């Protein structure tokens with residue numbers, strides 16, 4: 001199915017713009033949609049050609065040539081991508097041809113060309129927009145946070161729970177009281193009017209002195225960009241400070257111009273020098289030294305590289321990757337940063353790019369390409385800069401950063417990327433359907449499933465060139481997963497936007513059960529769904545299971561704030577979260593044990609086999625499963641002893 005999907009994407013993605021008319025004319029989706037509109041295909045063909053010509057000539061404000069080229073580079077199925085623009089084109093040029101009765105209503109409902117009007121409270125204010133832009137380690141966030149600290153009321157919005165916690169703790173330690181607001185956790189005190197939040201949780205309805213929106217370049221993120229767009233458009237603050245890459249400046253200026261707001265830009269330079277080595281490390285880990293961070297992009301590679309490095313060095317290596325809970329990442333960062341600890345080396349993915357203070361002497365890229373979900377592609381200039389920039393942090397043990405690669409042949413790509421002065425500006429900002437928009441669509445299309453409504457929304461939505469509709473794949477997958485469960489539209493909307501994915505076994509199983517509790521209104525006890533083992537995981541596969549349990553616990557906590565009477569046991573959930581994090585930490589430590597590593601790598605470990613079987617075992621059965629396994633091993637030992 002997945003292969004088929006990939007195949008289709010490639011088939012529907014032309015190599016260059018001159019081929020789009022041909023692609024549109026041969027598209028089954030376009031043929032079907034013309035029929036839905038009551039358009040004879042013979043009438044539609046010349047229109048499609050005219051539309052393709054207008055796109056190529058960059059004449060359509062709602063379908064800019066640069067945005068189409070970006071979509072082609074990302075291998076998006078171009079017929080579906082161009083469809084909303086085609087609707088608009090037909091409506092503008094030949095509306096008499098269209099006779100589908102509810103087409104016009106649907107088009108009005110999915111008119112997303114003026115997102116700034118969605119936030120009237122913010123539009124009624126006179127806001128100052130101040131951008132702090134510069135490379136990693138240039139002190140831009142530091143400056144914005146100083147203003148936040150001094151303000152009476154305000155919000156900091158960051159991309160990660162870890163960052164929100166960091167700012168919350170820093171401010172409270174400095175005597176500037178601050179609340180914490182993330183999807184999974186709220187710590188609020190009376191008479192405290194400053195919030196440190198994850199960006200999705202930014203309090204948009206409060207009048208504030210200041211809002212700091214961190215990592216503003218994420219406004220173009222395919223999945224989460226909408227949260228930055230909403231924060232930028234909707235923050236009711238007298239001063240809105242935006243920190244991030246300079247690539248965001250033109251887009252932010254265009255969006256602010258729509259609102260009649262001026263933007264002041266402060267540019268920062270790196271606070272510490274960044275030295276690029278002359279050649280790579282000859283494909284060998286023998287030269288890895290204290291303070292080095294080896295960067296690679298798969299979890300499997302991270303563990304394999306750690307094993308190799310520990311084979312050469314007497315030191316241990318800490319590890320950081322995306323699916324580790326942020327708390328564990330912070331714990332591993334602490335081990336690495338502590339000069340008195342033996343974890344003097346770090347093996348990490350690009351998860352180090354944001355949110356962690358790391359005392360890195362040298363970044364060593366093990367590879368300069370990364371799998372993008374479809375295929376392996378070279379790292380972008382921005383990715384290389386962001387990762388390399390983590391070396392050499394101001395006022396730390398290593399004030400001069402160094403960058404290198406494992407393989408000599410990769411040095412040229414790194415040198416080239418770091419030499420790019422002005423990477424291409426961001427093309428557009430993400431947006432996301434609101435509950436009200438989906439509700440109106442559902443009123444028009446009462447027989448449509450929720451995933452079908454999202455599909456319709458994607459196909460009908462009309463945007464201008466500065467905005468794009470964020471990827472709704474994850475939401476559609478969850479919507480399909482829970483389609484058979486009876487739920488109100490607003491509960492379904494909440495659930496599909498939960499921070500979870502439908503393709504992770506343990507998590508999706510728990511998701512269905514949680515959604516069932518929402519449907520029946522029955523109280524949900526987390527202990528019925530998560531039973532943690534008593535001992536750390538002994539293989540990286542079992543560690544993965546623990547990571548999945550951590551996600552289930554986080555999902556419960558997230559739901560406990562949306563459906564408090566159903567997911568009411570947040571104390572137990574918080575307790576289990578800590579236990580799970582401790583287990584993950586000690587598992588990472590256990591995996592240093594050479595005996596265990598050997599077993600894992602030969603693929604014959606006790607842990608791996610157990611995991612294979614565990615795929616069909618309910619998580620509640622883990623302890624008894626372990627017990628059975630232990631008895632079996634004891635029995636084998638007894639047998640062996642009796643033979644000798």
Ligand SMILES: Nc1ncnc2c1ncn2[C@@H]1O[C@H](COP(=O)(O)OP(=O)(O)OP(=O)(O)O)[C@@H](O)[C@H]1O
Nearest residue numbers: 134135136137138139140141142143357393394395
């Ligand atoms: N004026 C300053 N005085 C003391 N420390 C500073 C100052 N400016 C920056 N720093 C410290 O330097 C480090 C980098 O600053 P900051 O996090 O603001 O950089 P940044 O440009 O936002 O980079 P990143 O994207 O990596 O967060 C931080 O540890 C910060 O506390």
